[in-house]
Amino acid sequence: MLTIKNLHASVDGKEILRGIDLTVNPGEIHAIMGPNGAGKSTLSNVLAGREGYEITQGEVIYKGENLLELEPEERAQRGVFLAFQYPVEIPGVSNVYLLKAALNAVRKYQGLEEVDAMDFLTLVREKMKLVKMNEEFLHRNVNEGFSGGEKKRNEILQMAVLEPALAILDETDSGLDIDALRTVSEGVNALRAEDRSIVMITHYQRLLDHIVPDFVHVLSEGRIVKSGDKELAKELEKSGYSWIHDAPEGETA
Amino acid sequence: MTEQSQQLEAITQKEYKAGFVTDIEVDSLPPGLNEDVVRQISLIKNEPEWMLEWRLKAFRHWLTMETPEWAHVHYPAIDYQEISYYSAPKKKTDGPKSLDEVDPELLKTYEKLGVPLDERARLAGVAVDAVFDSVSVSNTFKDKLAEEGILFMPISEAIQEHPELVKKYIGSVVPHKDNFYAALNSAVFTDGSFVYIPKGVRCPMELSTYFRINAANTGQFERTLIIADDDAYVSYLEGCTAPMRDENQLHAAVVELVAMDRAEIKYSTVQNWYPGDENGKGGIYNFVTKRAACRGESSKVSWTQVETGSAITWKYPSVVLQGDNSVGEFYSVAVTNNMQQADTGTKMIHLGKNTSSTIISKGISAGRSQNAYRGLVRIGPNAENARNYTECDSLLMSDTCGAHTFPYIEVKNPTAKVEHEASTSKISEDQLFYCKQRGLDAEDAVSMIVNGFCKQVIRELPMEFAVEAQNLLGLSLEGSVG
């Protein structure tokens, strides 16, 4: 599904990612953890194609294509979905309109007909149950006036509608209380599938209690310094991130 | 230049689609302006003496006036002697009795512009008056409207058939001395629409006029007069286009609206005059005076405009709130691109008690254009409990354009509440990236965000017009579920 090889990326001449290697197979859930400033958000932004990052070395192969050559929308149309850490507000554009336009953009790429309004509403209503959103949300402007929890649920709703092959969840747990975290996690779990991979980026272990990953990687200073299974996350929870600075250079399990 | 700004530039470089010229025989006056020209126009129109006298009074006053220079626009001085003040498609008979008699070239023109003049108009339920250069060429649905007592006809006809109404109201909202262009218009106006809705009548369909400037070196000076008598309602739509020409052409219209007790007038404009090319060559100078009088108590006038065309726009659709409890609204989207200049806004003059007004203005500037909002909110000493809310937002789409805000607020009554808010920002990279990450290409993403920015205004337009407006904004939002 996704192969990242020796990825280096800089912002304003400052190297943030310093040689990331990661392979994600279909159906796998990977958690990428790390302290603030480790490069977690940079990694998700680079994968999604945000401007302002310079790739200095390495490659990212997604379904056999060089992902880094594609525009953000081309990546999205091919099934790469980023759940934003800070979903942006778009005044005057209703949620339902964005959802429909996005779904049709993806379908168009897939060579499918546009969905008509009725079928679309049926589909969206179904998906909304996943994240316990009521219909009123559809007609509100994208993220405008949403609470933190509502914004994150809205991200998962979009994921549910767009059915991506690769979902990157960037700090989806941040700013959520325990009930909202549970709702969001249930939504994500319902979307687990054999042909869908998920990369979760998070600072805290608590998300992993709800969405259990197959692999856990520790990111520090732009590199993956340790990989393991879900037990690794528990270890981190106990001892914090300070030990990683003492770990031998480039050690991976 | 960042990738984003390149994309923005590519998107904002849209072509003008209404720029073709119709090859049609015309009668016109030679360029030049003097009393004889005014007399000749009046003669061609077979006008009564009082109309000619009114024109001459305006003309003599115009001679004493100077071009206004306070607007935030720049252009070379206009030579008023270079302009032809009358141009009309050559008449085959005494004028078309029905659509069948209208020159097929003309019908084709309006068809190309998407104006429903024929059977389609009937199906669409929109009554259309079409003004080609200086004269009205077709007026559908007249008979059906007449059953309700509604008068909808070219103003030249109204002067013949209903002189008492025209005489009573013309110049009563925009006096001939009002300003330079209004005085000029009063002297040389050639046609326009006239609407009278009698007491208690709700006009059953949208009334619509399409204006088209075709002939070269011609000014268009139409005059529109709409009167809604007590308890009447009318929604009126106005659309404008012109061919692409290298020379600048002058459009100096006057629109007067009168709303009596509890009457309501909704006036919507989609203005797409030729804006000139990307270097600022050619285009229409759109110097227009539009004003409404809320004369009766609880009357209401609502102006909605989507301004995308013209090289220079100078217009301030205004409402004089005379009647107690009267309401004035102004919803505007002004888009400028390339070398366009717009100085537009409104005036809300509160005179009666408990009057209220709302101003929503959205300016979008791209290319090297200049886009200014200029507005006046005046609360007179007797306007107890007057309310105004103004919101004025600008969106910048290039680093070479300008966005300006000049609001004037004058309050002489302590019970007034006036609020004005304005903001200026550029299109957000975060919003663009978010939309793209959901699979939308740059063009659709920009369209979506711009449309969202304008939504408060677009939703005020009647449905057919909203679609046209969105297309004009470079949007493709037909069938939007939102």
Added chain:
Amino acid sequence: MKQLTDITTPFDDIAASKTLPGQDIDWLQQLREQARAQFQRQGLPSKKVEDWKYTSLWALSQEVFTHEAGASQLDEMRCSQTALLETAYRLVIVDGQFSAELSHIDGLETGLTVQPLSQAFSKTKSVLGQQVTLEKAGLNALNTMLMTEGAYIQVTANTKVSKPVELLVINTGETDKLATHLRHVIDIAENAELTLVEHYVSLADDSVGLTDVISEVNLAENARLNHFKLQHESLSHYHVATLAGKQASSSIWHTNNISLGAKLARNDIHSQLLGEQAHVTMDGLYLVAGKQHVDNHTRIDHAVPNTTSEEIYKGVLDGDSHAVFNGKVIVHKDAQKTDANQSNRNLLLSRTCEIDTKPEMEIYADDVKCGHGSTVGQLDEQQLFFLRARGMNETSARSLLTYAFAVEVLQRISDMPIRQALSNVIETRLPRGV
């Protein structure tokens, strides 16, 4: 072209006949000549000039002013009572003339110069006339041709002045219809810091006079000036003032302009942000009643990238007063990352007052955050009700809310003694009756 057509003001003749200080300085003489020529061409601005749309100088132009003050009897005690600050360096100008006896400018700390302008013209060449253009509005020319006194203040690099400087300008009213033309030159060098109070006051309640003043400010890199102006002259007085500054990178200019007095007061306040990271705060309050007319025109030029400005002007209008506010924010081409915020709020307390407000923005760059807001209204009825439900009578409740509304403009003043002193003055001048 004369703007006030057919009005002949005697000012240019006075400039020709009067012996003005600094006549031995060539550049100054040239400047005065230019100013006089300009004034002869331009005269005073009429209401046809957009910037003077709501303010007429007709009445001023019809007054016959004298330019020769008699000797005043002002003693030290009265002067101290009049001053805003107890602990401050003080330069006192009485009826247009510097008073050495009343001033406290001996023993200044190192790095600080405070002198009467009449004795310091020769030092001012690099600043004087640099912040204002003679062409604008005629008043700059008027001041330049006739300026006789003022303050010259200079702070050398890296000096943080420990005490504020108060420029106390007193009209005793002993000379009827006295016109004074003052120029302050304030020059703050790199990394230096100063707190300055300009204080204009009349001692007689109904004395007629004219204060014409220009303050020119030059802020070098990383300089900081906290600049307060308090104007409470007699209700028959005319006050026309310009406050103009140029700011180098990382400089901070905090202005606060409080207008309480005068029959007609006009302030033109202008900052040019010429270096990156420069910041200006322009706050102000006008509290007017009776037949007072106050007009504040502010202008902020964001000329380079990464500059910021914030502005709150508030007004309380009572009686037949007329207030005008015009705030202009201009973001020049390429001045990206400008952050500018402006607000003007007005409280109307009487049937017959009038407010004309015009917050303007002209923006020629795209990556900016600019906003402005303007409101005109009354006291909040719910707040009034709340206070009355807590036992306060209506008059006190209204006074309290009016006071709360007004003093908000002081909230960004970090110097507590000055904030307190200004707040006390405001309290005494609040209109009571509603």
